[in-house]
Amino acid sequence: MDALNRPQAIIDFCLAPLALNPDAEATREVHRRLEHVIKTFQAKVPQPVTVDFSKMPSLVINEAAHGYE
Numbered sequence: 001m002d003a004l005n006r007p008q009a010i011i012d013f014c015l016a017p018l019a020l021n022p023d024a025e026a027t028r029e030v031h032r033r034l035e036h037v038i039k040t041f042q043a044k045v046p047q048p049v050t051v052d053f054s055k056m057p058s059l060v061i062n063e064a065a066h067g068y069e
Helices: 007-018 025-044
Strands: none
């Protein structure tokens, strides 16, 4: 997977597992808010911001510890 640097690409990748209705007003509002956050962050840092999800460490949840066996 290539690193992502466009806010819309980052948002689309993160929200894909939720299978949101792209025509829903709530989905458009979530996109609008997240895009604002990412663009604001990118404007504040001196170097380009990219996200490489292939280097993201795995998250292991111990379901037994939470009683979800």
